[in-house]
Amino acid sequence: MAEDLQRLFAGVREFGWDPRKRESNLRDHKIDFVDVKGIFDGYTFIRRSDRHGEIRYQVFGYVHQREVAVACALRDTLCWLISVRRARRDERRKYYSGLAGQD
Numbered sequence: 001m002a003e004d005l006q007r008l009f010a011g012v013r014e015f016g017w018d019p020r021k022r023e024s025n026l027r028d029h030k031i032d033f034v035d036v037k038g039i040f041d042g043y044t045f046i047r048r049s050d051r052h053g054e055i056r057y058q059v060f061g062y063v064h065q066r067e068v069a070v071a072c073a074l075r076d077t078l079c080w081l082i083s084v085r086r087a088r089r090d091e092r093r094k095y096y097s098g099l100a101g102q103d
Helices: 002-010 019-029 033-041 089-100
Strands: 014-016 045-048 057-063 066-075 078-086
Touching: 002 045, 002 057, 014 033, 019 033, 019 078, 033 057, 033 066, 033 078, 057 089, 066 089
Parallel strands: 014 078
Antiparallel strands: 045 057, 057 066, 066 078
């Protein structure tokens, strides 16, 4: 399953977002959506996290040397960003647990 999600996200070619949501995310979480574009350059842990009748995903990875949790939806090759925040302690543990399994 995780491998299928990695393959699915390998097709991402661009990112998109609502400008108002970007502003509120920057104000509330101090992380800019623009900075998320490099998250797939490193190891990510991805899980499906549907909300509001929409297929959504939660991506855990690094942005500027900080572990983050990104909520997004896929629209063909577009990764539509919904929110990004610092990953919680339990989420960071899952991320590192998955990373250890990559050896």
